[in-house]
Amino acid sequence: xxxxxxxxILESAPFAALSAAEMERIREHTRACADCERAYxxxxxxxxxxxxxxxxxxEPPPFFQTRVMAAWRERQAASQQWTFSRVWKxxxxxxxxxxxxxVLLASVTFFAPANTLQTDTAFVSYPYxxxxxxxxxxxxxxxxxxxxxxxxxxxxxxxxxxR
Amino acid sequence: xxxxxxxxxxxxxxxRYSPRVFRVASxxxxxxxxxxxxxxxxxLKAFTQLDSYEGRGSLEGWLTxxxxxxxxNMLRSAKRRPELTxxxxxEDQSTWLESHLAxxxxxxxxxxxxxxxxxxLAERLLxxxxxxxxxxxxxxxxxxxxxxxxxxxxxxxxxxxxxRAFRARRRMRExxxxxxxxxxxxxxESAKSAGER
Numbered sequence: 001x002x003x004x005x006x007x008x009i010l011e012s013a014p015f016a017a018l019s020a021a022e023m024e025r026i027r028e029h030t031r032a033c034a035d036c037e038r039a040y041x042x043x044x045x046x047x048x049x050x051x052x053x054x055x056x057x058x059e060p061p062p063f064f065q066t067r068v069m070a071a072w073r074e075r076q077a078a079s080q081q082w083t084f085s086r087v088w089k090x091x092x093x094x095x096x097x098x099x100x101x102x103v104l105l106a107s108v109t110f111f112a113p114a115n116t117l118q119t120d121t122a123f124v125s126y127p128y129x130x131x132x133x134x135x136x137x138x139x140x141x142x143x144x145x146x147x148x149x150x151x152x153x154x155x156x157x158x159x160x161x162x163r
Numbered sequence: 164x165x166x167x168x169x170x171x172x173x174x175x176x177x178x179r180y181s182p183r184v185f186r187v188a189s190x191x192x193x194x195x196x197x198x199x200x201x202x203x204x205x206x207l208k209a210f211t212q213l214d215s216y217e218g219r220g221s222l223e224g225w226l227t228x229x230x231x232x233x234x235x236n237m238l239r240s241a242k243r244r245p246e247l248t249x250x251x252x253x254e255d256q257s258t259w260l261e262s263h264l265a266x267x268x269x270x271x272x273x274x275x276x277x278x279x280x281x282x283x284l285a286e287r288l289l290x291x292x293x294x295x296x297x298x299x300x301x302x303x304x305x306x307x308x309x310x311x312x313x314x315x316x317x318x319x320x321x322x323x324x325x326x327r328a329f330r331a332r333r334r335m336r337e338x339x340x341x342x343x344x345x346x347x348x349x350x351x352e353s354a355k356s357a358g359e360r
Binding site for chain 2: 011046050052069071
């Protein structure tokens with residue numbers, strides 16, 4: 001019920017910006033409605049308080065400029081130091097990973113079992129060119145049975161069974 | 164010049180615009196130390212982001228936007244008071260409320276003193292609002308900044324600013340109504356005990 005009264009008017013605009021007609025409507029209504037009167041009083045005080053709060057501002061102190069510039073220099077120095085330390089750390093990590101790779105490769109080369117190496121060598125030294133691959137593929141197809149061969153084999157085995 | 168990292172140009176920017184940045188930070192923080200810290204952060208951020216300033220609008224407007232966003236973020240990360248009750252108020256603040264209820268009593272207080280207490284009380288009430296609501300209320304109702312200007316400085320739509328203002332007024336009024344109810348009760352009790360004596 002209260003919301004149907006003057007509350008919406010009070011909240012629709014800053015209190016100081018309410019028109020004369022709106023204020024008259026509010027006054028008229030609050031004479032008869034205690035709830036709206038309390039809301040009106042609170043809105044009026046809120047407006048006073050916000051006004052006082054908005055007026056309470058600070059001026060920069062005399063050495064503010066010096067302080068900001070000192071903080072700026074400090075921040076820049078810190079950021080440069082941070083960049084250097086990051087580059088340094090990244091370089092360290094790179095060198096360490098390279099050393100680890102070298103050690104791993106060396107251990108695989110010198111300490112791996114001999115037969116494995118032989119097999120690998122045999123596999124690697126197998127002559128294998130594009131031409132040879134195509135020829136090998138053709139030979140494979142020659143080895144395969146044709147459709148006719150399959151039928152002959154089936155019928156031959158059926159006739160043998162009948163006999 | 165400042166874009167090239169010229170320190171004297173930076174210093175000139177601080178000298179020229181620090182009053183403006185302080186005014187913006189004062190909307191958000193009540194203590195001088197907080198205002199100074201926020202203002203310093205605004206300038207440091209501005210120097211870092213100076214390359215992003217395209218020179219279309221004024222430098223003051225650009226700094227105001229940085230100041231508004233920096234202060235809003237600082238306020239968002241700070242703890243918010245959920246509610247303010249009469250027992251949380253200082254004696255001065257309770258007296259201010261009571262004297263306003265009594266009417267003419269406020270005239271007895273000195274102007275400056277009155278303003279300080281009112282500003283403190285307002286701050287305590289504003290602390291119960293969200294940082295966004297608080298900003299809109301201070302700007303629109305306190306400084307009579309237009310909805311359009313608030314929208315520009317925050318990057319929000321005008322309808323969002325209007326809705327926030329409406330909601331913030333309601334919350335502020337409800338919080339104050341609650342306090343006034345408490346102050347009325349206190350006043351009635353003290354009047355009763357004075358009558359008994």
